[in-house]
Amino acid sequence: MSSGADSAVFGRSSATLSTASHGEGVYLYDTDGRQYLDGSGGAAVSCLGHSDEKVRAAIHGQLDKLAFAHTGFFTSEPAERLARKLIDNAPGDIARAYLLAGGSEAVEAALKLARQYFLEIGQPGRHRVIARRQSYHGNTLGALAAGGNAWRREKYAPLLIEVSHIAPCFAYREKHADESLEAYGQRAANELEAEIQRLGPDSVMAFIAEPVVGATAGAVDPAPGYFQRIREICDAHGILLILDEVMCGMGRTGSLFACEQDGIAPDIVTIAKGLGAGYAPIGAMLASERIYRAIADGSGSFQHGHTYHGHPLAAAAGGAVLERLVDDGLVAGVPGKGDRLVQALQARFGQHPHVGDIRGRGLFRGVELVENRETKAPFEPSRKINVKVKKAAMAEGLICYPAGGTVDGKSGDHILLAPPFIINDDQIDELTDKLGRAIDTAI
Numbered sequence: 001m002s003s004g005a006d007s008a009v010f011g012r013s014s015a016t017l018s019t020a021s022h023g024e025g026v027y028l029y030d031t032d033g034r035q036y037l038d039g040s041g042g043a044a045v046s047c048l049g050h051s052d053e054k055v056r057a058a059i060h061g062q063l064d065k066l067a068f069a070h071t072g073f074f075t076s077e078p079a080e081r082l083a084r085k086l087i088d089n090a091p092g093d094i095a096r097a098y099l100l101a102g103g104s105e106a107v108e109a110a111l112k113l114a115r116q117y118f119l120e121i122g123q124p125g126r127h128r129v130i131a132r133r134q135s136y137h138g139n140t141l142g143a144l145a146a147g148g149n150a151w152r153r154e155k156y157a158p159l160l161i162e163v164s165h166i167a168p169c170f171a172y173r174e175k176h177a178d179e180s181l182e183a184y185g186q187r188a189a190n191e192l193e194a195e196i197q198r199l200g201p202d203s204v205m206a207f208i209a210e211p212v213v214g215a216t217a218g219a220v221d222p223a224p225g226y227f228q229r230i231r232e233i234c235d236a237h238g239i240l241l242i243l244d245e246v247m248c249g250m251g252r253t254g255s256l257f258a259c260e261q262d263g264i265a266p267d268i269v270t271i272a273k274g275l276g277a278g279y280a281p282i283g284a285m286l287a288s289e290r291i292y293r294a295i296a297d298g299s300g301s302f303q304h305g306h307t308y309h310g311h312p313l314a315a316a317a318g319g320a321v322l323e324r325l326v327d328d329g330l331v332a333g334v335p336g337k338g339d340r341l342v343q344a345l346q347a348r349f350g351q352h353p354h355v356g357d358i359r360g361r362g363l364f365r366g367v368e369l370v371e372n373r374e375t376k377a378p379f380e381p382s383r384k385i386n387v388k389v390k391k392a393a394m395a396e397g398l399i400c401y402p403a404g405g406t407v408d409g410k411s412g413d414h415i416l417l418a419p420p421f422i423i424n425d426d427q428i429d430e431l432t433d434k435l436g437r438a439i440d441t442a443i
């Protein structure tokens with residue numbers, strides 16, 4: 001079946017979805033035998049490509065031993081191994097890992113943990129969350145409320161908890177021409193201070209942000225010093241800093257956690273996508289010693305849970321992925337490959353009349369498409385340039401992740417690139433060539 005028109009799966013309403021058949025290295029194949037270079041790892045998921053031997057063996061081995069044991073009764077060896085390895089490799093004083101089935105679940109758990117922490121330490125007045133307009137934190141109600149994507153929130157607005165949204169740190173769009181990058185970063189971060197003052201510092205429990213913004217903006221990396229100032233502000237007011245690394249974490253930007261490059265550590269950090277690398281649905285919420293200790297010494301347990309949290313099969317997959325990323329040196333290779341990708345993108349699009357910005361870190365890159373390169377004017381949203389690029393890229397045999405303008409109506413269409421870490425130089429050139437043809441066809 002190559003058309004989704006008579007699909008029995010309740011999902012996207014597209015009548016043009018191909019049916020995926022199998023994967024090999026950086027390529028996916030459909031049932032019509034067409035090959036696609038996975039230039040975005042789906043949505044920054046498939047960091048190891050589609051046929052990793054070690055991860056497949058780990059899943060098979062675990063399945064032969066134990067598929068499931070409810071966490072109300074047991075922990076499991078793969079869950080313990082994965083949690084330990086995550087803690088050992090996390091920044092700051094992360095003390096515990098809570099294993100879930102994906103990114104939205106991890107964000108929900110983070111918000112609830114933050115609330116419980118303040119109850120445990122006797123500050124029940126703290127319940128407000130501050131986030132950023134240019135953000136996506138997931139599709140469940142708490143995560144959707146935290147996110148700033150207007151289009152995704154619109155229909156469900158009456159169901160969402162109140163969250164304040166401050167400006168993102170987005171130099172291409174927001175920095176004044178006569179301002180240094182550093183000064184802009186401080187100005188953007190200080191919006192948090194102003195919002196805390198507006199709400200009343202004693203009512204705020206957490207600030208949540210993606211260190212490098214993914215789906216809503218196309219790999220927008222922060223200005224130098226931005227997150228250090230954010231950390232300072234959170235500390236000054238006793239507010240928890242939740243970093244959402246669901247998309248940018250697990251080596252995608254060149255370090256296992258993206259925030260390592262900003263010289264800060266979170267109180268809570270969420271991860272998912274690259275942790276399962278597409279081999280299993282898994283996410284995690286990691287919490288610092290201070291938070292863990294407050295609960296351990298207080299009520300004794302985090303009041304949360306899902307049937308499938310800590311699933312042994314998913315944990316075995318995540319453990320093997322982490323070994324590949326850390327022990328087998330795949331993350332260490334990301335900065336070099338990222339540089340190679342940027343060079344190829346600059347060579348192809350550096351002077352392109354409709355490419356306004358090429359940005360990001362490591363193998364997490366964004367290409368912003370604009371009507372006018374000089375004025376940065378975006379395309380009219382009704383032209384749906386991002387949808388056209390996606391379609392043209394699929395026809396070229398390339399998967400890339402396009403999105404439209406969602407930032408205060410100012411940002412334009414962009415393409416997110418997040419190829420597997422095993423991509424080689426020839427495949428990087430193939431990606432760039434195909435993307436170039438797709439953009440030229442679409443515009």
Ligand code: PLP
Binds near residue numbers: 103105245247272273
């Ligand atoms: N947080 C971020 C930063 C994301 O990019 C996403 C998904 O794109 C999520 C959370 C939600 O993750 P999931 O789709 O696994 O629920």
